[in-house]
Amino acid sequence: MLKDFIDLLKNSKGIKVLIILTALDVFFGILRAIKDKDTNSTFGINGLIRKTGMLISAIVLLLLDVVIDLNFIGFIPKDILAYSPVEFVGISTFFAILFILFESLSVLKNMFFNSSKSGQLLNYKTIEFNETLINITF
Numbered sequence: 001m002l003k004d005f006i007d008l009l010k011n012s013k014g015i016k017v018l019i020i021l022t023a024l025d026v027f028f029g030i031l032r033a034i035k036d037k038d039t040n041s042t043f044g045i046n047g048l049i050r051k052t053g054m055l056i057s058a059i060v061l062l063l064l065d066v067v068i069d070l071n072f073i074g075f076i077p078k079d080i081l082a083y084s085p086v087e088f089v090g091i092s093t094f095f096a097i098l099f100i101l102f103e104s105l106s107v108l109k110n111m112f113f114n115s116s117k118s119g120q121l122l123n124y125k126t127i128e129f130n131e132t133l134i135n136i137t138f
Helices: 002-011 013-036 041-067 091-114 117-134
Strands: none
Touching: 002 041, 013 041, 013 091, 041 091
């Protein structure tokens, strides 16, 4: 049973993407702290605790998907479903999407604060992306 759950974790694309984005966010956050010469261990530890909690939540939700068969497809906007015609979205997939959006914006924010010229374009695209998210119809 444990081997099956480990296989499920290995095959979860949402968990993999979330781990990659979390690592990128931590990396760019460290670069930002070095650039700004503002290293604050309390702030860094709080961020790491939050990210660890998010990853543990994603893993627990994956386990919950095995136990409870809930379909959250109704919570995914139709505009997004047009790109990926899926018929089932479990609770772990649903929250993985939300966590991935959150981490993506955090990575973009840290990249913006780390750059100068490319940051202006990145800032514009991030604002455009945020406005797109706000205007999505359910």
